[in-house]
Amino acid sequence: MSWLRRLWFAKRDLPPDALRNEGLELAMDWGEQWLSPIQERLRQRHPALAALELDAIDAECQAAMRLGHETVHAFVRDGVEALSAERLAPVLRASHSWISDENVERLFRQSLYYATKAGGPARTR
Numbered sequence: 001m002s003w004l005r006r007l008w009f010a011k012r013d014l015p016p017d018a019l020r021n022e023g024l025e026l027a028m029d030w031g032e033q034w035l036s037p038i039q040e041r042l043r044q045r046h047p048a049l050a051a052l053e054l055d056a057i058d059a060e061c062q063a064a065m066r067l068g069h070e071t072v073h074a075f076v077r078d079g080v081e082a083l084s085a086e087r088l089a090p091v092l093r094a095s096h097s098w099i100s101d102e103n104v105e106r107l108f109r110q111s112l113y114y115a116t117k118a119g120g121p122a123r124t125r
Helices: 002-011 016-027 039-045 051-077 085-095 101-116
Strands: none
Touching: 016 039, 016 051, 016 101, 039 051, 051 085, 051 101, 085 101
């Protein structure tokens, strides 16, 4: 995304991929922050971000989470053997190349929980 590159060069806060990954970590929070918007929490960490930038990061993180949850749910539903984060990674990175290995692993575990314990993908906003 060109706006994220401009943002990074202008503010020198975090590289664009690191900022997206930080947003995804916030989006996957459990506890009282579960499924809550990330904009305010991200703004507290990076006050130079504009509202439109925060909304765009949130939208991209929500899309990545949704894809992860839906993909793992489909794997479970279809009886795919040898489920792993490594199997999910190429699907996620086809449209979200910025996702770190750590976030792929965490998203896989969270998605597998939803698919097997909660009866299906989590309903993101």
